[in-house]
Amino acid sequence: MSTPHPSPTPNPSPAPPIWTAPPVARAGGGVFAAVGIVLAGIVGLLVIAYLALGLGVSSLVIGSLLALVPLMIVLLAVRWVDRWEPEPRWALWFAFLWGAAVSVAVALIVDLGVQLVLAFAASQGPDEALQAVVQAPFVEELAKGVGVLLLFAFSRSHFDGPVDGLVYAATVAAGFAFTENILYFGAALAEGGAAELGSTFVVRGLFSPFAHVLFTACTGLAIGIGARRGGGPAVLGWFLLGLIAAVLLHAFWNGSLAFASDAIGLYFTVQVPIFIGFVLLAWFLRREEMRxxxxxxxxxxxxxxxxxxxxxxxxxxxxxxxxxxxxxxxxxxxxxxxxxxxxxxxxxxxxxxxxxxxxxxxxxxxxxxxxxxxxxxxxxxxxx
Incomplete structure (x- = not known):
């Protein structure tokens, strides 16, 4: 027989209660937010400088403006999911900057390291398919997932369950996709002109704006399940399970694009159903929040x-x-x-x-x- 839980403290009168010794609530991660946002902002400036050197200022500006389109689509969807129990603004800003700056910086540094190792080994260069299916999914999902895990660790009072994990993971992923889209759009403009830029924008900005959200959502949902089950060290196990799922889904997505002969058919038969499944899951989780x-x-x-x-x-x-x-x-x-x-x-x-x-x-x-x-x-x- 389970032990009954005490009912909430009764309200003795309509007047506001007077606490003789009011307890001090948790700060909710304010110090962590301030430090994290400042550091992520500094990394973001370095990433912007790197992109400006590699793409040129004009390509960077045009790529940034176009990248705002899929970013707004994703953020509107995140807002819909987050409307019932909104997360604090500072946590969402940290999540976005972690994805847009820190996660991208980690991916760029690892990619540069791989290229240097292969250069010293006198190799012919990195295998693009191997990078897309193995290196990118693992490095990117680990970098993004760590940001969600940090939010859980330092903002426990705002991390109640799977919906919170989904919101934070989607915001981190939105930031990462924003910077990555700037890179792809700027490179397409510099290498192939307006025609190449247009096709890249349609594929990345309109056909698959939620790709990174779907991948990292696996990690966020898993951490949220761990939080719902009591938190503690067991959350690390849930994090690893979610990370494995995110890496596998990311690898499957990239591999299908790299090796498919009918990209349009693959999009409607595989990628769209995956997206619909996540939409239904988000709807179900919101209903549970209401209950x-x-x-x-x-x-x-x-x-x-x-x-x-x-x-x-x-x-x-x-x-x-x-x-x-x-x-x-x-x-x-x-x-x-x-x-x-x-x-x-x-x-x-x-x-x-x-x-x-x-x-x-x-x-x-x-x-x-x-x-x-x-x-x-x-x-x-x-x-x-």
Missing amino acids: VTRTRLADYGAAGWFSPAEVQMLATPAGRRQAVAWARAQTPPRTAAMRKMIADSTHLAFTRHRIVTGRGGRNAAADEQALLTAVTADRAALLR
Whole structure:
């Protein structure tokens, strides 16, 4: 027989609670974010300088502008997945810069090292097919995956499960693909002119903007599963499983493009079904997030922290839309306050879920009480 979990602390009165000794919640990785973003930004400047030297400034600018198109497509999709429980902006910025700068730098350094080794060995040069199927998948997925693993390690309170892993992995991959597309678009323009650039843009920018997202999502989902199961050292095992899946999928994708005789037929029969499968998985995971939010906010409702109407408002898409519309119609508008209450309440629900499932850790109670205080302040701001 399982041991029953305690219910949330009852709300003794409608007034905001007064904590005689308020617990200190975790910083949420703020120091890590600041240091990581600065270092990744420095690496990014070095990568930009390298691209400018290799491609020329004009090709770099044109390639960058075109690379914004697939980047926006991917980021809009990430935003859709992330709308229910949005991740902190600093974490997403770190994820993007890690992919766009650090992961690319690692891939470039390894590629240069391989070329130097082969040159000293008096070899004929690297085998392009071998690089595409073996070297690129392993090096790139490892570099991107480490970024997601760092986010888990230093932002544990914002890494609740597979959806968070998917969002962070997709953002890292979006950054990597952005820089890689600049390189490919700039090289195509420099080597083959507008015609070559156009065909490269269609293949990489329109036909497969989500390729890197699909690969790295395997790693992010696996780390998210490890987080959902309690975290700890076991997450490294999940990371390795996800990394293997990401490398294999990346190798399969590159190999199919390298050796296929009918690239268009392969795209629609293999790559499109893989993409559709990931879309369905993302939809299912979002539905699970909604279920968790409704269940845990109902726990707080039973303890007096939320009314039944508020639970309905905060835990359903229709309720959230109506709430934001109401806040927008007020004078002055209170849209920002309503969105903050929705975000704080959702984070509260997932914090409670960690506690109930026994994986909250020593700081979960402090996180919970800080969020309860924040929700009470949010309600007061809306009703002021």
